Each structure stands twice: as C-alpha cells, then as structure tokens.
Amino acid sequence: MQASLTCTHRDFYYMTEVFELSKQEIKILSATGIVGYGFSEDSLRRGMERKPDVLASDAGSTDPGPFYLGSGTAFVSREACKRDASLLIKAARSAGIPLIIGTAGGAGGDANLQWFLDIVMEIVRENDLHMKLAVIHSEQDKSYVHSKLKEGKIKSMGALPELTDEEIDATEHIVGLMGAEPFIAALDQGADIVITGRSSDTSIFASMPIREGFDPGLAWHAAKLLECGAMSAEPPNAGDCILVTMRSDHFLVEPLNPAQRHTTVSTAAHALYENASPYHLYEAGGMLDLSDAKYEQVDERTVRVSGSKFIRDTTYRIKLEAASRMGYRTISIMGTRDPILIDQIDDYLANVRKTIQMRVDDAFKCEVKQSDYRLGFHVYGKNAIMGESDPNKDTTPNELGIVIDVVAVTPELSQVILAFSRTFTLHHDFPGRKCIAGNMAVAFSPSDIPMGPVYRFSMEHLVEPNDPYEMFKAEILDV
Numbered sequence: 001m002q003a004s005l006t007c008t009h010r011d012f013y014y015m016t017e018v019f020e021l022s023k024q025e026i027k028i029l030s031a032t033g034i035v036g037y038g039f040s041e042d043s044l045r046r047g048m049e050r051k052p053d054v055l056a057s058d059a060g061s062t063d064p065g066p067f068y069l070g071s072g073t074a075f076v077s078r079e080a081c082k083r084d085a086s087l088l089i090k091a092a093r094s095a096g097i098p099l100i101i102g103t104a105g106g107a108g109g110d111a112n113l114q115w116f117l118d119i120v121m122e123i124v125r126e127n128d129l130h131m132k133l134a135v136i137h138s139e140q141d142k143s144y145v146h147s148k149l150k151e152g153k154i155k156s157m158g159a160l161p162e163l164t165d166e167e168i169d170a171t172e173h174i175v176g177l178m179g180a181e182p183f184i185a186a187l188d189q190g191a192d193i194v195i196t197g198r199s200s201d202t203s204i205f206a207s208m209p210i211r212e213g214f215d216p217g218l219a220w221h222a223a224k225l226l227e228c229g230a231m232s233a234e235p236p237n238a239g240d241c242i243l244v245t246m247r248s249d250h251f252l253v254e255p256l257n258p259a260q261r262h263t264t265v266s267t268a269a270h271a272l273y274e275n276a277s278p279y280h281l282y283e284a285g286g287m288l289d290l291s292d293a294k295y296e297q298v299d300e301r302t303v304r305v306s307g308s309k310f311i312r313d314t315t316y317r318i319k320l321e322a323a324s325r326m327g328y329r330t331i332s333i334m335g336t337r338d339p340i341l342i343d344q345i346d347d348y349l350a351n352v353r354k355t356i357q358m359r360v361d362d363a364f365k366c367e368v369k370q371s372d373y374r375l376g377f378h379v380y381g382k383n384a385i386m387g388e389s390d391p392n393k394d395t396t397p398n399e400l401g402i403v404i405d406v407v408a409v410t411p412e413l414s415q416v417i418l419a420f421s422r423t424f425t426l427h428h429d430f431p432g433r434k435c436i437a438g439n440m441a442v443a444f445s446p447s448d449i450p451m452g453p454v455y456r457f458s459m460e461h462l463v464e465p466n467d468p469y470e471m472f473k474a475e476i477l478d479v
Contacts, residue, residue: 020213024248025247028205028208029242031056031057031241033227034057034238038080038083047243058201060198068112070323071172108198113135133193167459168322178199178471179468180207182468182469203283204227209222218246221293225253234266241255243255286310288309330450331451334422335443342396345400360373407454
C-alpha cells in the first residue's frame with residue numbers, strides 16, 4: 001500500500017498556544033548518535049526494560065563532507081549498519097513501539113535511503129517480521145527548486161551566495177531537511193517503523209512528544225540531547241543510549257550506561273554543540289529559545305530540564321543541502337625534518353608550484369588551462385588547519401607533514417599533475433640544500449593515492465514550501 005502524507009489541522013496543533021496531552025508522560029529512547037557507529041546492547045536492554053514509548057536514532061551527518069551526498073554512498077560499513085539496525089528493529093517490534101530512523105544512509109538522498117532500505121528489508125526477511133513501514137523521501141527535483149527560485153522563495157543562509165539556476169543545474173543531488181510534521185503524519189497513519197531521507201537531527205526525536213501534545217519547547221530541547229546518543233553525559237559517548245522522560249512542564253534525561261551520568265553542566269553545555277548561540281537554536285518552523293531554561297540535578301545521574309520555549313516562525317522554511325562535483329582528486333602524503341627547508345617552506349612550495357605550471361605547459365603544449373586543475377599543499381604542523389588565520393603561523397616547528405592535493409577535470413589529469421608535483425616536491429632545489437637525494441619522506445607506497453570524484457556543498461539555503469509536506473514524498477508499505 002502506498003499513501004501520501006497530507007496536511008490536516010491536527011498536524012499543525014503544536015503551532016497553537018494550547019496543548020492537550022494524550023498521556024501524562026512518555027519515554028523516548030535514543031540508541032546512538034548514528035546507526036552504524038555502534039552502541040551497547042546492554043544499554044539498549046536496560047532502556048527497553050524501562051518501557052519506552054518510542055525508539056529512535058539518527059543515521060546520518062554532514063560531518064564527513066559532501067562526498068556522500070554527491071556520490072549517494074554511505075560513510076558507515078554495511079555490516080556495521082545492519083548490526084545496529086537489526087538490534088533496533090527487533091527491539092522495537094518485540095515491544096510493539098514505533099522505531100524512527102532519520103537521514104538514512106548517511107546523507108539522506110534517494111540513493112542513500114535505498115541503500116539503507118535494502119538492509120532493512122534483508123533484516124525483515126531473515127527474521128520473518130511483519131509491519132507497516134513508512135518511507136519518506138527528502139531528495140528534491142531540480143524543477144521544483146527552479147520554480148521556488150523563480151517565485152523568490154529561496155534565500156541564502158549567509159555562507160553561500162544567493163542561488164542561481166546555473167548552480168541548481170550543476171548539482172548532483174539536492175535534499176531538504178524535513179521537520180517534525182512528516183514524521184508525525186507517518187505515525188498518525190499507523191507506521192511501525194519510519195525511515196526517512198535527510199531530516200534535521202532533532203525532528204526525529206521531537207516528533208513523538210509533539211504528536212502527543214507535549215510542549216514543543218521541551219520537545220525540541222529534549223530532541224537536541226537525544227540526537228547525539230549519550231554525548232551530553234559524562235563521560236560523553238555518542239555510541240551509547242540515553243532516555244528522556246517527557247512530562248507536562250519538564251523532562252528528565254539520564255544515560256542508560258551505569259558508568260555515565262548526566263550533570264547540570266553536561267546537559268546545559270550540549271546546547272553549544274553545532275550552534276552559534278547556546279540560547280537560540282533554529283528548527284523548521286521556529287526557534288528553540290533556551291534563555292530561561294532551568295537545569296536541576298535530580299539524583300547522581302539524572303537532570304530535570306524546564307523553561308525551554310519554542311517560538312514559531314510566521315513563515316515556514318526548510319533548509320536545502322546539495323552537492324556539486326568539482327573534479328577528481330589525487331593526493332600524496334610526505335614529511336620533512338630538514339630545518340633548512342622548514343625555515344623557508346612557504347617560498348619553497350611557491351617555487352615548486354611555478355615549476356609544476358611550467359612542466360604542465362610543456363607536457364601538454366599549453367592545452368591544459370590553469371582552470372582545469374587545482375594544486376594545493378596542506379602543511380600540517382604549520383598552518384594546515386587555519387591557513388593565514390593561524391595565530392602561530394610564523395612559529396618554526398621541528399617537522400612538517402605535507403599533503404599534496406590535486407583536483408582536476410579528469411582522473412587522468414589529476415594523476416599526471418600529482419606525479420609531477422610529488423617528484424618536484426621531493427627533489428626541488430632550495431638555498432642551503434646539502435643533499436640532492438630527496439627533501440621529503442614519503443609516507444606510503446603507492447605514493448600517489450587516487451581519491452575519486454570530489455564534491456562541494458553548493459546549497460545552504462532556506463526555501464519556503466507551501467506546506468511542511470510537499471517536499472517529502474512518502475510511501476506507507478505493508479511489509
């Protein structure tokens with residue numbers, strides 16, 4: 001059976017000022033920061049013994065970069081993902097509670113989602129399970145994005161320029177970060193398991209308490225803690241489980257590993273995670289305001305949180321993410337301890353760069369343009385992380401690690417220019433040079449490492465949909 005998620009007045013009730021609780025409390029169990037990164041089976045067992053109302057986990061992130069959205073591949077192994085998903089599915093079905101997994105397959109595009117669904121269906125067959133499965137897609141058709149741009153409904157978030165039709169056409173995959181509403185609609189239609197494409201990390205966990213009538217401020221704040229597994233506990237560990245007990249005017253958060261504890265400091269400090277401000281956290285549909293949030297130590301391992309508020313937006317917006325291919329990368333890793341070379345490394349690499357340009361012009365009869373490739377030197381131990389912004393960039397280190405990075409329009413051109421760059425970095429002359437045998441130690445053999453296609457994040461924009469559902473096509477399947 002297939003069905004679409006539609007908007008009803010009930011789906012928007014959390015936007016009003018009046019909340020009608022269906023229960024006095026609900027319990028939400030978060031298994032891990034990302035499905036495929038692992039978690040403790042003992043912690044999951046302890047959590048299930050507490051009889052949670054919903055089991056949930058995030059399954060993706062932009063932390064590993066744009067490659068996984070651009071290529072449609074996962075950044076966890078299939079074996080590790082299947083292990084985690086199998087434990088979660090069997091635990092939820094045994095308890096008869098919903099399981100919610102967001103940003104399936106790492107990046108949440110259709111290819112990522114299908115990879116994850118293939119694993120789910122394999123688990124279902126092997127364990128002879130029967131359920132109603134909701135699959136919600138986040139990948140956006142380019143024609144839809146073009147139309148929204150034409151309507152003036154897309155704006156940059158500030159880090160990237162305003163969107164253009166040319167930039168849209170150049171993308172490999174575009175996804176929207178769904179809010180809580182599609183999750184709520186799937187649960188309303190009786191889904192036992194909800195698997196989605198790209199979603200905000202927090203909407204995965206906020207959906208159930210919002211659906212049950214709990215204060216959305218508390219729901220979104222609890223979700224912020226739940227989305228990272230036990231990272232908000234001491235000692236932090238994203239690969240472990242935590243439990244939130246949601247009540248009308250507060251919630252309780254506690255780890256499920258007895259070796260951990262939540263403290264008022266660890267709980268409050270988690271608002272700093274991935275946020276410019278610890279007081280104002282933005283979600284689809286509004287802003288979580290923690291200015292008046294209160295943290296109280298209930299016992300050695302549990303914290304009570306109250307006072308969180310959700311301020312709704314007058315205009316509903318969804319964040320767009322996209323990846324565009326830049327070319328193909330090849331790298332080589334080497335290092336030096338030569339103090340004479342280290343003392344003049346910037347001038348040395350500048351001279352190597354000039355030599356490479358002349359070598360390329362000669363080898364290709366000037367048919368390869370400078371715009372066809374990019375040569376980079378990442379000098380670790382000097383300023384590879386911050387570049388010219390490094391406050392200690394003029395400090396002389398004892399040794400340097402250098403990653404030569406060539407991105408070119410074809411894999412072959414990337415490898416050719418990398419080979420030029422590697423050999424001249426090893427053997428280029430410099431003032432005071434004592435030995436011509438080699439200036440660097442190469443870390444690995446093969447020395448030249450093809451990395452495949454290279455992508456960049458090309459969208460970080462906000463779009464105004466007509467409603468919270470139109471961007472997220474759904475299937476409700478009797479499995």
